[in-house]
Structures are given as structure tokens and as C-alpha cells.
Amino acid sequence: MSPFGQLRLLLFRNLREGARNPVLAYALPIIIPLAVLVLVAKTLYRVTDLPGFPTDNYAEWMTPAIIMLTAMTGVGYAATSLVIDIQSGFLDRLRLLDVRPPALLLSRVLFDVVRVVPAGVVLLIVGLLLGMDLNEGVLGIVLLFALLVLWAAAYGGLYFVVALTTKNAQAPLALAPLFLPLQFLSTQFVPRVLLPGWVQTIADWNPFTYMVDASRAMTTGPLTFAPVAKAVAVAVAMLVVTQTLSLRAYNRAVQGA
Amino acid sequence: MSAIEVDELTKHFVGGVRALEGVTFSVEEGEVFGYLGRNGAGKSTTVRILTTLLRATSGTARVLGHDVATEPAAVRKVFGAALQEAALDELMTGREHLEMAARLAGLGKPASAERAAELLESFGLKAAADRIAAGYSGGMRRRLDVAMAMVRRPEVLFLDEPTTGLDPQGRRAVWELIRDLRDAGSTVFLTTQYLAEADELSGRVAVVHDGRIAAIGTSQELKDRLGxxxxxxxxxxxxxxxxxxxxxxxxxxxxxxxxxxxxxxxxxxxxxxxxxxxxxxxxxxxxxxxxxPSLEDVFVGLTGTQIETSAGGVDVGNVTAVRRSVGLPSGHGR
Structure with a gap:
């Protein structure tokens, strides 16, 4: 079977599995971002009164960023499933059937990507209900979801590296709280100018900052080339690095067993 | 040509565990070859190397003439393997397991469905075909696992401790299955820690101890020579x-x-x-x-210790977890 056929078959397996476990697979990624969005929009909305704040609707400010956040609260399921496959021996069965490692890894990455889409849709709807405007129209929304899935794949890569390096199904759970500092040390809550100087420096190195900035350009506008290009470059770089490391960790994991 | 030829195979794991210390044997076509040893003797390591899942430290192994290290893809096409733990996806049904294996083995969609139905029937899983594996009994899991190994109609079959953890009924069913395979002329490499199993099912038996072959022969030969x-x-x-x-x-x-x-x-x-x-x-x-003379006397004579005669008492899951946490090879036995 061609690697592409394998990928399709394995992705189908993951999707079917997700459908049999819908709460964990699809509902869970929505919960935290939804809570953050609603709570923040209903409690901290007066920060928009600060001088230098670019909008007077805090929900509009927060929603695109929170949609990007679903990628960070939603991933991990696939990495854990991969470790379970290693532990159960199912991975050995797949290896005996000549499954190519990249097809296997990619099938899991793509599943993580699929999982965040419903979460993104729900949050977009909630954002609209909270009064957000979509100034960049359909193109902006398409770009927003394209960036969301790219970012989910890139960020999910961290989970794969940890999962395959430790071969411990629980280890990826330890990564879950990482979204908290990344969130605060970015431009998610307030514009860069309102961050303390040292936080600005960290935010400039925080990949999430670039996702947040681009997501706002795609929704609130204005949709310009620079933030989008920067976000794509950062996410692609992260994806390449994490998947290269995952593949190496995978090869070590299966040989050491 | 022998079905399996193994020459001076060694495997030293990172961290110093010496699982195999120079193992040599050959298995003839159509033979059921018993590979008998205690937990940790090196049985699973041998199987994992022969099935291309693990690279040997040194030595060579061939399956139907193909070198497992240099031609893994060719080797994988001619054997089927049921490894130590029934390798199932808890959320997939029996039929889905077999269809997926058949598709990955290169069959088209209709042919895969047909092959799956055939295997479900012959392995007595027809009634449970559309239930997810999480609800299967130990014996059903094992049968499904062996059925997956048979998807490609292999010429050589590896069964790694196929009855460990099964109840007597499940064990009898697997024994019957192996007898059928033997009667059909299949080559079977069977690892076991049960003397009766080796005695009952195998043509020749290799007693493996501390990563070495302690003796090889038919059960009767071993008894005559060493009992x-x-x-x-x-x-x-x-x-x-x-x-x-x-x-x-x-x-x-x-x-x-x-x-x-x-x-x-x-x-x-x-x-x-x-x-x-x-x-x-x-x-x-x-x-x-x-x-x-009994094979047990032979075994005790060769290894200086009694073999475990029942599967009770050892929680394999925990042993694996402990191994993993101390950085030993966590895989399936050694």
C-alpha cells in the first residue's frame, strides 16, 4: 500500500476512534477556551478604557486569540494515543504491516488538527454573539481556520516529542498547563504597548504572540501581509522542528523496546 | 532451505542488559519449533529480531532465505506474527482490525472485507465481529491477534507465548489452532514458558536459558539424552x-x-x-x-531451576511498568 493510502487508512482509524469517544476527542478542546473567553469578556471588559487600547469591545479583542488558544488546549490526545499504541503492541502490528513512520505520525497530527476545528467554530459563534465584528469577511475566516490548523499541528508537535521520548502516556499531560504562561506572556490579553518591558521581550520570542497578532488581522483587520507571513513562518518552522524530532524519537522508541 | 536460520545472534540492550548471548538454530519448513524458557530467558527478544522489529547487536537471521536485517520488507511479506501481548486497538471491532490489516497488506477494499469475513469465521469470532475489542475475553483477543497474523497467508508463523494469561478453555482453543496449522503444513515458531505446551505441540524444542540455547532436540531426544x-x-x-x-x-x-x-x-x-x-x-x-523422564526434569537439569508451571501470581503489566521506570528495556519480556 502506498504511504498516502496508509495515511488515509490510519487517519480514518483515528477519526472513527474519535467518533467513539466524542467527549474526550471533540468536546474537551472547547471547554477551557470557552470558559476563558466568556469569563474574561464579562469581567475584564473595562480594560478597553485604557489609553492605547485599539478597540472598545473586549470580546472582539479576545475571540481571535482564544480561537488560536483552542489549538493549545485541544492537542495532546493524539500523542497519548500514539504512546498507547506503542504500549499495547498495536504499533508493532502496524510495523509488521510495513506502515511508514511518517504516515503513522502524520495520521495522528492530522487527527489533532481535525479536533480543533469544531472548537474554533463554537468559539467564533460565541464571539459573534458577544458582539465581535468580522471586518475581513469570508477570506479572513478561511485564513483564520487555516492558521488554526497549522498552529495546532505545530504546537501538537511538542506533545509528540515528549510522548515519544518518554514513551509514557501520561507525560503529555504534564505539558497541558504550558498554555497558561504562553497566554500571559503574549499579546492575547492586552496590546504589546501595555505589556511591561520585560514581558514585551518575552512576547517577541513567544510563538503564540504571532498567532494572536495574525488572527486579529484576519478578523478585526486590517488584513496585511506582514503579520500573516510572520505567523505562518513561525508555525511552519515549529512544525518542521517538532516533527523532525518526533520522527527521531519514534525511531529510537521502537528500536529500544 | 530452512524456514528460519539463526546464526550466533546476540542482543545487548543499551544499559547493559544482555538478552541474547549467541544463539544458533534452524527451523525446517513445516515444523512446529518450540522455544522454551522462563520469563527473561530471551524468547521475546529472539522473536522481535526474527520479525524485524528489533535489530540484533551481532549475528544473522534469515527467514525463508531473506536476511531480517538487510531485507526487512521481503521478510515481512512471508511471515505472520502474534506477539506476546495481543496487539489490539480497544476501540476497534474485530472486523475492523482484520479489514485494516488486510488493506495495509495490500488487498483492495472488497478483497479485504472478504478476507476478514473468512478469518472471523475460521477463528470463531463471527458472533463478536462487530463488537469493539475492549469487550473481548482473553481467548478471543488472542484468536483475533493470531487471525491478524494470518491475513497475508504467511508461510512462517511466529507465536510468542500465545497461551500466557489464558484460561484453560482459551488455552485449549489455541492449542487446537496450532495443531491445525501443524497439520496444514505451516512452519510455526512457538515460544512458551509451559513445558506441557512445548511437549504437546512441538516437533523439536529449544531450551533457552540466560540468552543461550541450552539444548535442542525433539522432546523424546531431550528426555533420552538429558532426562x-x-x-x-x-x-x-x-x-x-x-x-x-x-x-x-x-x-x-x-x-x-x-x-x-x-x-x-x-x-x-x-x-x-x-x-x-x-x-x-x-x-x-x-x-x-x-x-x-519428563521434559521438566530435563529443564531443571539444564537450567538449575524449576520453570513456572502456571501463569498466576505475576502481573505482567506491573513488571513492564517497573522495567520502564528504571530504564530497562520495557518491551515484552526480554
Whole structure:
């Protein structure tokens, strides 16, 4: 079977599995971002009164960023499933059937990507209900979801590296709280100018900052080339690095067993 | 050409565990070859190397002429394997397992569905075909696992401890399956920690101990060569000394009610001569019984320890977890 056929078959397996476990697979990624969005929009909305704040609707400010956040609260399921496959021996069965490692890894990455889409849709709807405007129209929304899935794949890569390096199904759970500092040390809550100087420096190195900035350009506008290009470059770089490391960790994991 | 040829195979894991220390044997086509040893003897490591899942540290192994290290893809096409733990996805049904394996093995969609239905039928899983594996019994899991190994109609089949953890009923079903395979002329490499299983199912048996082959032969050969036969005779107390003299240097031990036990090296072939010597010495024998050599005696003689005869007591899951946490190879046994 061609690697592409394998990928399709394995992705189908993951999707079917997700459908049999819908709460964990699809509902869970929505919960935290939804809570953050609603709570923040209903409690901290007066920060928009600060001088230098670019909008007077805090929900509009927060929603695109929170949609990007679903990628960070939603991933991990696939990495854990991969470790379970290693532990159960199912991975050995797949290896005996000549499954190519990249097809296997990619099938899991793509599943993580699929999982965040419903979460993104729900949050977009909630954002609209909270009064957000979509100034960049359909193109902006398409770009927003394209960036969301790219970012989910890139960020999910961290989970794969940890999962395959430790071969411990629980280890990826330890990564879950990482979204908290990344969130605060970015431009998610307030514009860069309102961050303390040292936080600005960290935010400039925080990949999430670039996702947040681009997501706002795609929704609130204005949709310009620079933030989008920067976000794509950062996410692609992260994806390449994490998947290269995952593949190496995978090869070590299966040989050491 | 032998079905499996293994030459001086060694495997040293990172961290210093020496799982195999130079293993050589060959398995003929159509043979059921028993690979008998305790947990940790090196059985699973051998299987994992032969099935291309693990690279050997040194030595070579060929399956139907293909080198497992240099032609893994060719090797994978000719064998099927059911590894130590039934490798199932808890959320997939029996049918989905088999269809997926058939698709990955290169069959088209309709052909895969057909092959899956065929295997479900012949492995007695038809009724459970559309239930997810999480609800399967140990015996059903094992049967599904072996069925997956058969998807490609393999010429050589590896079964790594296929009955470990099964209840007696499940074990009988797997034994029957292996007998069927044997009768159909399949080559089967069967690892086991159960003496009775090796004795019952295998043509030849290799006893593996501490990463080395301690002995190879048919069960009968091993018993004749390495076992001991016990001859029990009942004689009057006055004749005891005659018996001792007649059979020396074989060892005589008194048993209950005037019986004496004479332990003779080798198989039953030695019995007539021993009895002849006793009778010839003028001892009045009024009772005689023989205990033939057992594979267990052979095993104890070779390894210096009793083999586990039941699967109870050891929680394999925990052992694996502990191994993993201390950085030992966490895989399936050693």
C-alpha cells in the first residue's frame, strides 16, 4: 500500500476512534477556551478604557486569540494515543504491516488538527454573539481556520516529542498547563504597548504572540501581509522542528523496546 | 532451505542488559519449533529480531532465505506474527482490525472485507465481529491477534507465548489452532514458558536459558539424552543390599512400604537392563513400576531451576511498568 493510502487508512482509524469517544476527542478542546473567553469578556471588559487600547469591545479583542488558544488546549490526545499504541503492541502490528513512520505520525497530527476545528467554530459563534465584528469577511475566516490548523499541528508537535521520548502516556499531560504562561506572556490579553518591558521581550520570542497578532488581522483587520507571513513562518518552522524530532524519537522508541 | 536460520545472534540492550548471548538454530519448513524458557530467558527478544522489529547487536537471521536485517520488507511479506501481548486497538471491532490489516497488506477494499469475513469465521469470532475489542475475553483477543497474523497467508508463523494469561478453555482453543496449522503444513515458531505446551505441540524444542540455547532436540531426544528414568521395585528388606550392588553406580533411594527407587540416566531404553541386573542378582522382585523422564526434569537439569508451571501470581503489566521506570528495556519480556 502506498504511504498516502496508509495515511488515509490510519487517519480514518483515528477519526472513527474519535467518533467513539466524542467527549474526550471533540468536546474537551472547547471547554477551557470557552470558559476563558466568556469569563474574561464579562469581567475584564473595562480594560478597553485604557489609553492605547485599539478597540472598545473586549470580546472582539479576545475571540481571535482564544480561537488560536483552542489549538493549545485541544492537542495532546493524539500523542497519548500514539504512546498507547506503542504500549499495547498495536504499533508493532502496524510495523509488521510495513506502515511508514511518517504516515503513522502524520495520521495522528492530522487527527489533532481535525479536533480543533469544531472548537474554533463554537468559539467564533460565541464571539459573534458577544458582539465581535468580522471586518475581513469570508477570506479572513478561511485564513483564520487555516492558521488554526497549522498552529495546532505545530504546537501538537511538542506533545509528540515528549510522548515519544518518554514513551509514557501520561507525560503529555504534564505539558497541558504550558498554555497558561504562553497566554500571559503574549499579546492575547492586552496590546504589546501595555505589556511591561520585560514581558514585551518575552512576547517577541513567544510563538503564540504571532498567532494572536495574525488572527486579529484576519478578523478585526486590517488584513496585511506582514503579520500573516510572520505567523505562518513561525508555525511552519515549529512544525518542521517538532516533527523532525518526533520522527527521531519514534525511531529510537521502537528500536529500544 | 530452512524456514528460519539463526546464526550466533546476540542482543545487548543499551544499559547493559544482555538478552541474547549467541544463539544458533534452524527451523525446517513445516515444523512446529518450540522455544522454551522462563520469563527473561530471551524468547521475546529472539522473536522481535526474527520479525524485524528489533535489530540484533551481532549475528544473522534469515527467514525463508531473506536476511531480517538487510531485507526487512521481503521478510515481512512471508511471515505472520502474534506477539506476546495481543496487539489490539480497544476501540476497534474485530472486523475492523482484520479489514485494516488486510488493506495495509495490500488487498483492495472488497478483497479485504472478504478476507476478514473468512478469518472471523475460521477463528470463531463471527458472533463478536462487530463488537469493539475492549469487550473481548482473553481467548478471543488472542484468536483475533493470531487471525491478524494470518491475513497475508504467511508461510512462517511466529507465536510468542500465545497461551500466557489464558484460561484453560482459551488455552485449549489455541492449542487446537496450532495443531491445525501443524497439520496444514505451516512452519510455526512457538515460544512458551509451559513445558506441557512445548511437549504437546512441538516437533523439536529449544531450551533457552540466560540468552543461550541450552539444548535442542525433539522432546523424546531431550528426555533420552538429558532426562532420568525412575525404576521402582518392591523387594524384601533382606534383598535391599543386593539391589544396590546390582545397579551401582546408579543411585538407589528407599521409598515407602518396601519400595526402592533406582534413578537411571536417560530414557526408558535403559529399563530392561536395570531390571535384568536386579533380577539376575537374585533379588525377589514382587512389584515394579517405571516413571519415564519428563521434559521438566530435563529443564531443571539444564537450567538449575524449576520453570513456572502456571501463569498466576505475576502481573505482567506491573513488571513492564517497573522495567520502564528504571530504564530497562520495557518491551515484552526480554
Amino acid at each position: 532420568t528414568t525412575t525404576v521402582r521395585v518392591r523387594v524384601a528388606p533382606a534383598d535391599e543390599a543386593r539391589v544396590r550392588e546390582a545397579v551401582a553406580p546408579d543411585v538407589v533411594a528407599p521409598a515407602e512400604d518396601g519400595w526402592l527407587e533406582v534413578t537411571v540416566a536417560g530414557g526408558e531404553a535403559a529399563v530392561p537392563a536395570v531390571v535384568g541386573r536386579i533380577v539376575g542378582a537374585g533379588a525377589a522382585v514382587d512389584g515394579l513400576s517405571i516413571r519415564p
